[in-house]
Amino acid sequence: MTEGVTDILSLPPQPVPDPDTEGFWQATSEGRLAMCRCQSCGLWLQPPLEVCRKCGGPTAFEDVAGTGTLYTFIIQHRPTVPGYMENTPYTVGLVELDEQRGLRLPARIIGIEPSEVKCGMAVRAELVPLPGGNFTVPVFRPAS
Amino acid sequence: MSRSLKGAAVVGIGRTPYVRKSGRTTLAMAAEAARDALADCGLTPADVDGMTCFGSAGTPRPSQVAHAIGVEDLGWALHISGGGNIVTSTVTSAATAVLSGQADVVVVYRVLGSDTRYGQALDALQVDGEGQFAGPQGYLVPPQWFAMFCRRHQYEYGSTSEDLGAIAVQQREHASHNPHAVGRTPITIDDYMASRWISDPFRLYDCTYEIDGAVAIVVTSAERAKDLPHKPVHLLGAADANRFGGSIDQWDDMTCMYSRDTAPKLWSRTGLSAKDIDVALMYDCFTFTVMATFEDFGFCKKGEVGDFFREGRATYGGDVVVNPHGGLLSEGYIHGLNHHYEAVLQLRNEAGDRQVAGAETALVTSGGCPYGGALVYGTEML
Numbered sequence: 161m162t163e164g165v166t167d168i169l170s171l172p173p174q175p176v177p178d179p180d181t182e183g184f185w186q187a188t189s190e191g192r193l194a195m196c197r198c199q200s201c202g203l204w205l206q207p208p209l210e211v212c213r214k215c216g217g218p219t220a221f222e223d224v225a226g227t228g229t230l231y232t233f234i235i236q237h238r239p240t241v242p243g244y245m246e247n248t249p250y251t252v253g254l255v256e257l258d259e260q261r262g263l264r265l266p267a268r269i270i271g272i273e274p275s276e277v278k279c280g281m282a283v284r285a286e287l288v289p290l291p292g293g294n295f296t297v298p299v300f301r302p303a304s
Numbered sequence: 305m306s307r308s309l310k311g312a313a314v315v316g317i318g319r320t321p322y323v324r325k326s327g328r329t330t331l332a333m334a335a336e337a338a339r340d341a342l343a344d345c346g347l348t349p350a351d352v353d354g355m356t357c358f359g360s361a362g363t364p365r366p367s368q369v370a371h372a373i374g375v376e377d378l379g380w381a382l383h384i385s386g387g388g389n390i391v392t393s394t395v396t397s398a399a400t401a402v403l404s405g406q407a408d409v410v411v412v413y414r415v416l417g418s419d420t421r422y423g424q425a426l427d428a429l430q431v432d433g434e435g436q437f438a439g440p441q442g443y444l445v446p447p448q449w450f451a452m453f454c455r456r457h458q459y460e461y462g463s464t465s466e467d468l469g470a471i472a473v474q475q476r477e478h479a480s481h482n483p484h485a486v487g488r489t490p491i492t493i494d495d496y497m498a499s500r501w502i503s504d505p506f507r508l509y510d511c512t513y514e515i516d517g518a519v520a521i522v523v524t525s526a527e528r529a530k531d532l533p534h535k536p537v538h539l540l541g542a543a544d545a546n547r548f549g550g551s552i553d554q555w556d557d558m559t560c561m562y563s564r565d566t567a568p569k570l571w572s573r574t575g576l577s578a579k580d581i582d583v584a585l586m587y588d589c590f591t592f593t594v595m596a597t598f599e600d601f602g603f604c605k606k607g608e609v610g611d612f613f614r615e616g617r618a619t620y621g622g623d624v625v626v627n628p629h630g631g632l633l634s635e636g637y638i639h640g641l642n643h644h645y646e647a648v649l650q651l652r653n654e655a656g657d658r659q660v661a662g663a664e665t666a667l668v669t670s671g672g673c674p675y676g677g678a679l680v681y682g683t684e685m686l
Contacts, residue, residue, distance in 0.1 A: 173429060173444065175436035184437075206554060207434045232456040232558055234448055235504035241425050244442035249504070252443040254452060254553050264553050266438040274504075279459040290440050297440050 171292030172243025180208045183221035188296040193285050194221040195263065204260040226285035227303060228257040231264060235274040243291065251277050255285075255300050271301035307573040310685055312399035313529045313536035316345030316522030317645045322486050322636040325418050326516035331364040334415040335372040337518035342373075345522050345532045347409060349373045354380035354407025358387070358394045359639070362419055369413060380407040387422075388587055389546075389562070391640040391670035392677025396542045398523040408524060414641035415518035422446050423514060434551055446589060447511055449552045449673060451503040454592035456558040458505060465505065467610025468591040469496035472509040472633060474613050475588065479630025481658045487513050487634040510591045515636040519645050526685065537651045538685045540576070540665070543569035544677035555674045561593070562676035563600030563669065570678050571602075574686065578602040581680070582663040583650045584624050585643035588631040593672045598626070601667065601678070625660045640670045647681050 177185045180196075187194035196208030200217025212219055233253035239245040251269040256262065267285070269277055282303035290297045318340025320326075320333045334357070342348060352375045355366035364372075366381040380401050384394050391414075398410040423445060431439035438444060457463050473493055479485035491509060499508040529536035545565035548555045557564070571577050578601055586594045595609045603624060604612045612618055618626040629635045629646040636642065647666035649655045669678040 168429060169426065171429075172442060173425070173431045173435075173439035175440055176430050176432035177436065178432065181436060207437065207549075207551070232452045232459070234443075234451040234455060234506075235501070236442060236448065237501035237504060238447075240423070240448075240503075241439070241442045241444050242429065247442075249501070250442060252441050252448070262554065262556055266441050266443050266553050268441050279456065295440065299441075 169242045169245050172290060173241065174290070174293045175295055180210050184208060185295060187221055187223070188287055188298065189294070191287055192223050193226045193287065193298050194223045195257070195259065197222045204263045206263055206265065224257055224259050228255040228283055228300070230269065230277070230279055230281040230283055231256045232279055233269060233277055249274055253277070253300065255283055265298060268299045269301070270299050307541065309396060309399045309403065309539040309541060311526050312402050312523060312539045313526045314521050314539070314644070314648050314681070315524055315529045315532045315534060315536050316341040316347065317648050318342070318344055318520045319642070319645055320518045322484060322515045322517040322638070324486065324515055328417070328516070330362055330415045330417040331368055331372055333417065333516065333518040334364050334369045334413050334520070337415070337520035338369055338373050338411050338413055341411060341520040341522045345534060347522065347532070349375045351409045352411055353378065354398065354401050354410035356382040356384065356394055356398050356410060357413050358384040358390045359414060360385055360387070362417060363415065380410065388589055388640045389671035389675040389677070392542050392668070392679050393544055395521070395523070395644060395679060396539070399539050402523055402525050408528065410523045411520055412523060412641070413518060413520040414639050416638060417516050421514050423511065434553070438553070447503045447506055450590045450592055451506045452552065453558045453561065453596060453673065454505050457592070457596065460559050461607035463595065463607055463610060465497065466493060467595065468510055469493045470610050470613035471591040471594050472496050474618055475627050475631045476634045478619070478628050478658065479634035482629050482635055485630045485635040486515050487630065506590060512589045512632040512637040513634060515638070517636060517638050519638045519641040521641070521644050521648065534652055535683070537648045537681050537683065540680040540682045540686050541570060541574035542677060542679035543573055545569070546675040548674040550675050552673050559596070559606065560600050561596045561672055562674055563597040563678070566676060566678050567601045570680065574680050576665070576680060578624070581624050581665050581667045583628060583647065583660050583666040584626045585647050585666060585668040586626055586631070587640050587643065587669045587671055587676065588627060588633050589637070589672055591633065594626070597669055597672070601669070620660065628655065628658045628660060643668050651681055651683050
């Protein structure tokens with residue numbers, strides 16, 4: 161294995177923002193968690209869209225409370241994704257945000273042993289830098 | 305308007321060996337499977353005027369495969385982008401091309417090579433689309449997606465590792481009677497429980513066996529089939545469902561899958577139900593895919609799949625024989641087109657040691673999570 165390959169595997173995949181998602185990354189870079197929301201009917205949209213999928217109204221990114229419930233999760237043991245090859249096992253969950261039923265974000269669950277994690281847990285977001293670039297990503301830890 | 309596929313039939317099947325590493329190109333393997341399928345039904349490349357496949361990177365186009373086997377005038381050619389979710393759509397597209405007169409003889413193929421492995425993501429340095437939210441979190445590949453579904457099912461319905469293991473053990477037992485299968489060594493529930501974690505709640509034996517190989521099937525009209533050597537296998541009906549934009553994370557109820565929406569459509573279009581099915585070729589990229597879709601298609605109630613398998617109801621002498629070839633879990637991962645090969649073999653009564661006695665109907669499912677389809681084959685037209 162060459163030195164270059166080793167370096168590549170040490171860094172996690174970087175997001176590629178597009179015109180619909182860049183507001184999310186702009187917000188996290190400013191220390192805020194914001195989600196895409198229809199300005200006409202109020203529907204939260206994930207992934208983000210230019211206009212509302214239901215009513216066609218304009219959308220904007222609005223700050224969310226950063227609290228939610230763990231809908232489901234996995235404990236990743238097999239080294240599979242670059243940036244995480246040396247960090248197994250780790251926990252990734254789908255967090256259902258309090259703003260809307262079914263509005264979910266994938267995120268690492270931190271501050272708790274993997275064996276203690278349970279579906280239905282209350283969690284809250286914090287923002288951490290993503291190694292390898294200039295992005296900031298949300299992770300969640302137990303709310304209590 | 306009729307939803308029927310009446311008048312379309314599978315008349316030929318072909319495949320390459322299935323191996324861990326072939327050292328061959330995907331074009332070479334697809335061409336071999338296509339030639340094998342044509343030879344099986346007594347046709348030649350000169351008879352072929354349609355070809356279709358599904359897949360993404362690394363998949364040779366229909367025009368390439370046609371050229372490689374000596375088809376000089378391919379008319380209808382359709383390359384459908386997608387994976388296991390789109391197998392049914394690909395086969396039914398071939399059938400509708402035949403029924404509408406766009407083509408007379410269509411070869412459907414799928415090929416996978418060593419350079420297309422789905423279980424790792426070592427070249428995923430940048431991710432766009434919905435993956436831009438998941439990839440940076442170390443969440444990027446299919447076993448992780450399906451394991452998310454499985455965990456929620458365990459939480460809501462109390463399904464267990466032993467229930468998943470019952471599926472893995474049964475399918476391996478079936479594969480042990482299939483000389484073409486890659487995974488033929490029987491396993492016990494203890495072997496399953498001792499196998500290493502991949503993405504908890506998935507262990508090694510919950511995951512498909514990724515291999516190199518190709519499958520091809522030949523679709524033509526029931527009328528044309530009369531002149532061909534094998535008894536035709538008829539398409540009795542098909543249905544697909546594609547909701548939530550294909551999003552894993554936003555799918556509303558992760559204890560079930562696309563099959564929640566596909567099953568009622570399929571049973572309505574065919575007038576059949578689970579109790580009418582002799583052989584069930586359940587798409588099984590993971591054990592949990594079988595569990596969720598088996599419930600959705602109505603073979604048993606939610607949370608009962610483990611007992612169903614443990615009680616011998618999913619094998620010979622039971623209610624329905626599930627994946628007699630061993631499935632993607634043990635025969636090997638040809639993305640579900642090998643399920644169609646097995647369905648045809650069983651309905652022709654040519655499956656040898658693993659023949660399901662008197663098999664007249666076969667359900668073949670494809671896909672998982674928010675999107676997928678299913679079709680029913682029969683020995684007689686409905």
